[in-house]
Amino acid sequence: MKLYCLSGHPTLPCNVLKFKSTTIMLDCGLDMTSTLNFLPLPLVQSPRLSNLPGWSLKDGNAFLDKELKECSGHVFVDSVPEFCLPETELIDLSTVDVILISNYHCMMALPYITEHTGFSGTVYATEPTVQIGRLLMEELVNFIERVPKAQSASLWKNKDIQREGLCLIQPIYRERRPCHVLWSCVENQIIQCSGSQSMIPRPAPGASLGSLLEMQILRPTSNLNRKLWVWHPAIHLLAYPPAEFSLVFQPMDQASLKNSDVLILTGLTQIPTANPDGMVGEFCSNLALTVRNGGNVLVPCYPSGVIYDLLECLYQYIDSAGLSNIPFYFISPVANSSLEFSQIFAEWLCHNKQTKVYLPEPPFPHAELIQTNKLKHYPSLHGDFSSDFRQPCVVFTGHPSLRFGDVVHFMELWGKSSLNTVIFTEPDFSYLEALAPYQPLAMKCIYCPIDTRLNFIQVSKLLKEVQPLHVVCPEQYTQPPPAQSHRMDLMIDCQPPAMSYRRAEVLALPFKRRYEKIEIMPELADALVPMEIKPGISLATVSAVLHTKDNKHILQPPPRPAQPTGGKKRKRAAEDIPDCKVLKPLLSGSIPVEQFVQTLEKHGFSDIKVEDTAKGHIVLLQEAETLIQIEEDSTHIICDNDEMLRVRLRDLVLKFLQKF
């Protein structure tokens, strides 16, 4: 079993598991941090951005100045932002049979796989993952495509320029492509899994997962959009816990992960030192502080996920903080759908939220915020928003990288006043890097990363409880974060030490199979007549043909022996049909030596001697020069060519045994 690691990002994994002849991709994350090297895409022409000076080399050579711009000592590419794709050449992605998506954040690279690699398999994800992932993709495409960039810079990527170190920005990976995230590319290949069922995936063309694995979506799952896949390849178990938790979602059901052979751990918290509860308090305090002083608050965020938690906290907090009159705006092309979708996936939420549905109440309180006009949502800055807009206010909008989306406009609008505050809650991007192209900036910046993924304390508890034989994780988790090198608690500590992987690495998983799972056809099963040997143990004789294809083993009824109709036909039939001899009955039971000897005496044998051996007994019939060797699993009658005697003795032995 091999694991191909196509992504180096610990929270946006893309791993391929190859086992026997089956290939499964686990998640398909798209690393967007590369966009931080690009200039923001403003909604309206920004004189400040367009007048940034071009960047020139130290020797005054300015041949890159059209493509690279300088802002407060940082260099940015003036082009359509590009993303880091998973490795595409480590493994032939057209051989991938199945892609399993555990959460909506980890599916953004799907279109690149489904479109360019010859992938012809199936993608599986839960319904909320599919729906919210779709929203994220739509928002991303909308953000980038509505402000088409006239030029597409490529000179800076030139190998020679990079090799000579002329360009300050290093393309981290070989492949970077502009936005190509289109839902339509994925739509036809994705299958939504419902949460309540344990299912066998449909066989992909050309290969069958067959007995290799069983997928199980653990219910209740952790999150609205995160799910847990557990594989049961035959008897072994390979576990893959979900990537993250949110404050409002259920804790993970860990029972199914117990005694795994291999546990692949990805998507742990990115900010292990920040406690989400403390950060939510920090968020509320800073928000109230700004608004009370007449300033505006900008919250760059994704259209789904933590925003639900933030709105819920604010719902409880705004009245007590005297902020009831402050408008909250949520601006995203998918704002409406996101708010509505979150309310209809109640079965994925924690118990409290689920019970609300039966009251009936919406599980999240943002419905009430909308009803009372405290929260308003708009698809974009244009249109209704501009007429409703009043300050001071709180705006939730994307994209958290501050490189595209409506947030760019607000940064330009509010950046000059120290009354305003931008509060970063998404942990995916370095806030300092995100702010770099907006410098100098007067507005206050608060960093309250709210990362509800598993932290290291939770992981250590999880490992203690489920006790996997081996743990596989990104290399970042095997040492403390560079900024906190003394924090030995901020790493995975387990025995044996976790196997770590990095991008473009292939791991051989220490995983050996000893058993295969075999299915039995119903008609064959019907024909079986089990016989109880011991209480609770029944046996039956099975005569069948083993049919093996695509890793799937099926026992089929044996073909009926042909009727002896004609010589020619019979001969032919004999050729075609495997030789099915008449079955001898199977024997079971044990032979009580004393009774056996008595029986022998009764039948006229005399001069009988019994010897005990290590494995059983030897009954010697001296007169007949015959020896009966009785052992636990075999009985031998050794006599000197006297077939009659042997058959007599055999029959006497058989009297003590059961037949079936």
Added chain:
Amino acid sequence: MRVPGARTRTHTPNWPTRCPGISSLTMDPECSQLLPALCAVLADPRQPMADDTCLEKLLDWFKTITEAGSSLLLLQENPCLVELLCHMLKPQDLSSRVLSFSLRLTGVLAAQEDCFQYLQQGELLPKLFGEAGPLGGAAWTSPAVRSGWIQGLRSLAQHASALHFLAHCGAVDTIFSLQEDSSLFVASAAGQLLVHILGLSMQGPAGGPPSLQAGDWPACAQKIVGHIEESLRATATPQITQALNVLTTTFGHCHNPWTQVLWVQLSPLVAGLLEKDPIPAAHSLVDLLLSVARSPGLSSSSCGLWETLAQTLSHLSPTQAGPLALGILKLQDCPQALRAQAFAVLLQPLACVFKAMAQDPGPSGVPDGTVGGSMTAGVPLPSKAACVGLLCRSLAHLELLLPLPQRPCPWPQAPLLGAAVTLLQLCGGSARPACDMGRHLCTLLLGCVRVQRAALDFLGALSDGTGPRELVTQVFAVLLEYLRSPDSSPTVLKKAFQATFRWLLNSPKTPGCWDLDPHALLFLRDLLPVLQKRLCSPCWEVRDSSLEFLTQMTRHWGGQAGFRHALLASEVPKLTEQLLRDPESYVRASAVTAMGQLSSQGLCVPPAGPEHQGGQQSLLVELLHILSTDSEGFPRRAVMQVFTQWLRDSHADVAGDTEQFVAGVLQVASQDLDWEVRAQGLELALVFLEQTLGQPRSHCPHAVTPPVEAPVGPLAQALQPLCRVRLFDFAFRALFDCDRPVAQKSCDLLLFLRAQTASSSSLQESRSSPDVASVEAALQRWQAGDQAQPLGDLEPEVVLAVVRSLDLEGLRGALAESSDHVEKSPQSLLQDMLATVGVLGENEADCY
């Protein structure tokens, strides 16, 4: 049915009547009449006593009587008592409570030797306390009976005859066995009884000094000592614990010379316990050694105590040794070496932290020289719980030691400061340990709220001393880190605020200047943004402690330019004002206090602002609004306190029209349902009274205008403003308030008024005027509970006449009694007990 004790809940005591209290020293005839019936009830197993608290009260009453008079006489006058006791001897199904009561009563009566002889003659005592009594019967299974037996003997054992009796009836052996009783109360009482008997037997037959040779001691004492020795040699820990506890009590209570002989005899056995591994009953051992060390009867140096203590310190585990070390350091006369050893034990966990964290362990300074090898070997810190417990205890012990005069000298202030800072950094995750042990410690302590709280308390306590400049800078840095951290829990934050305030208070000052020093001002500049954020916290506890901290700061530095400047440049005053409307009542109350303080210092709004006047006025209006409308008591109480302080300080807003202010406040306060608000209203009235009569009790340093001028005209004129603000209407009404503190306060106020006006006799003649009569009539109706009728406008003359005619001293005396004093009389108790079982025929009106 009337429940005894229920009357204590009565809200309106009939205060002017004087009733006999529980302190009645002899039995009055009424009680003597009731007693036979009661004894009959007690003796009747068909009439169970539902409530045994009345038996306790009854016993207390008998104790009071016997302490004051002759028990023998009591028995002779009330033969029913002896009958009751005799009745206990009959085989019957008696309640264990009554049996226990009877045993204890017997003990109380037999404490006097003549009564003891009297009861002995009737063979009552051996029958009750000997094998023939409950001891051998089924009743003995009840812990109450066993406890009654022990307590009876404890009361009885007061004289030599009692000792003979105990020896004769074999009680001591029973007491030995009761030390292992399943009931902890019984076991503990048995131990104490042994101590008592030992002490009694050592008093000698004729009160003469006992022999100092243990071999010559009375048999009873020798028996007990022998038992203790045997227990100390035992292998079972419970037995050793009992012996140690008995000895601890002995040395704690008895300081006669024989105790030294006892210690010399037993100390080898005690020291022998230290050889065992693990040391049995370590806590009891520590208690014993400290008890011995504290005993003035022992010359510690001569009996090897110091050696034993030193030995114990080195043998006990760090957790067990902590209390012993603290106890040793509290001792007055103790060898220096032992003190150093004890101090090292207390410092050991901190030294361990230091060692784990120090880059260079050499000069860390925590008492390296004083601490032996055991410390440097490192305290084992196996688990989080053990490590946290040890550190918290160590910090708590050091904190207790800090203010004591006998604390070790030189006090390692700087290393301790460093250790507290390091601990806080470890818990907060900002420490950067260099070695593996440090990293391990970091993992154990990270985010540990218990250690954070203890370390912050300790750090605050250390503020009384000084420290090197760079260390003080570190202290402020770590405090700021805690105040800033989003992960600080509300309790930790509160402690961080407290420690910060203490450090600011003790930060070095420029001579001749009360303002904060430049470093503290720099710190303040960092602190105020944090405070601003904390005032907006979603957690109400955080908002509350932030406001309390602000109030403290303003109270101390509100007049100082540096502080004023920094505060006014921040948003803090504005945010505080907004918290007056906080949904949480505690926060509103704290905001009221803070705003009152800010306003007193002129820190509410920028001083030069055009809205200056309006802002101040609106605060007064806002506070009045809170006083009259807030649904919770805390904010209203806070408003009253602020108003009282404003009046005392002659706050600018109040000084403008004091009468109108006082009248308005008193009117609202008098109708408040919260008694504390009404009591505070009386406090405000008293301040106004003092100011009007010209005798202010205190001067406020921040007073904006001088106090109201002393009246120069005649008394009536001086009292006019008081009448105009309807102060007397409020005070008289409060006199009959159903809450005692309010009535007491009003009483004090009127007494003060009477004292102030005593010299003036010009108004005497108005005493018999019709106005006075009508006021007095109204007051009587108020007293009866009908407070509907107002007093109307009062003239000063009428007020004075009424005040002089009231029996205010009597009233104050009655109010000083506890509210149930009327119902505490023995007669009432007897009646209650009889009523419970229905003997008294008809029930009186019940208070329920």
